Amino acid sequence: MPEKLEPVVAQLDSMFQFADRGIVSKTVHESPSTKIVLMCFEPGQALSEHAAPFEAVIQVLQGTADLKLGDKVHAAKPGALYVMPTGLLHAVTAKERFVFLLTMVRASAPAKIH
Numbered sequence: 001m002p003e004k005l006e007p008v009v010a011q012l013d014s015m016f017q018f019a020d021r022g023i024v025s026k027t028v029h030e031s032p033s034t035k036i037v038l039m040c041f042e043p044g045q046a047l048s049e050h051a052a053p054f055e056a057v058i059q060v061l062q063g064t065a066d067l068k069l070g071d072k073v074h075a076a077k078p079g080a081l082y083v084m085p086t087g088l089l090h091a092v093t094a095k096e097r098f099v100f101l102l103t104m105v106r107a108s109a110p111a112k113i114h
Helices: none
Strands: 024-030 035-039 046-050 055-062 065-069 072-076 081-084 088-092 096-103
Touching: 065 081, 081 088, 088 096
Parallel strands: none
Antiparallel strands: 024 035, 035 096, 046 088, 055 081, 055 096, 065 072, 065 088
16 A cells, blocks of 8 residues: 655745755655755856756746756746656756756656545
């Protein structure tokens, strides 16, 4: 029988943390099907181009950045949402303090709801 998961309640803005020497990432939630990570960047910090083996969603919470999805660069700002299909090359470069919530969706069988 699968493990029963409990609800997650998080005040995200209280979790913002920045570091001069690297991007700060904090796992907010992790289960067999989903991982949610809060990512905090100082101006100029970047994640080089890479791809993920699963679908992922970026929800911008604070600041601005150049967000490269495939061969197109987007001016990411608060309120923006980006859904990235499996294997899409992407990169992030912060223009100012930049915070986003990254949700990674792993393939799994649907749960039975009682």
